[in-house]
Amino acid sequence: MSLGPYAAFIVSAYSLVALVLAILIGWIAIDYRNQTRRLRALEESGVVRRSGRSAMEL
């Protein structure tokens, strides 16, 4: 596959999209881990939801 004289522009575009999307996916995954960790900490401290179910329960 030859990208011709504008290879730098093409490679930069694909690399940037991959990098930015990886950061977005990572940010959402880390946010999920943080929220579940905070819920677990609340559950361990004895807080229960109004429904009576545990903090971690769906």
Add this chain to the structure above:
Amino acid sequence: MSLIDFANPTRFLALTARILPWLMAATAILFAVGLYQSATAPDDYQQGATVKIMFIHVPNAWLSMLVWGVMSLASLGTLVWRHPLADVAAKSAAPIGAVFTFLALVTGSLWGRPMWGTYWEWDARLTSVLILFLMYLGLMALWRAVEDPSRAARAAAVLTLVGAINLPIIKFSVDWWNTLHQPASVLRMGGSTLDRAFLIPLLVMAIAFTLLFVTLHLAAMRNEILRRRVRSLQMMQASKAA
């Protein structure tokens, strides 16, 4: 179970837990196919190999508008029906929409430099998309600035619906004004003007990016529901301690 049952956040969380792995797998497969097709697509007789940038630029540009459209529907849900998941959906979609808009602007610039001889031109299409990007950032700032979530949701919903005026401006800017940006070549009356060799990889990539949005949006909505659960439990804990 009817669709309305998923208005319940707890049921929604159970649903996302079931379907997210399947969505992730389908997204990965479609990206693999789309990237292979993009890599093996022939060069365009005018653009040469830079046509490959279109396979990532166009889906990001479409999604920049689609996400605002989704947020507008969710805003209607907040203001009219007070749907419990509506403002969760709108708030979670904004950062993802901002990312797609940013990528559309940057990949467009990287295509424009070799083809137009400039990274940026203040023409109607480029400027209206830049405004869309700034509106995403403004909306995210608004959500952070207002402490009461229900007040923030209503203010953001109004702003989102007002901002939706920009969507037809972006779409028809290339028809209404004399712009450097080319007119629509896929979503147009009379059908696509693209050759199948470019149209198929473009559509596969567009579906892959759309599935990525659906996956990330559901995951971000799940996070937002959990964040609100944390907040309400912390308030219960604080009131118990007082």
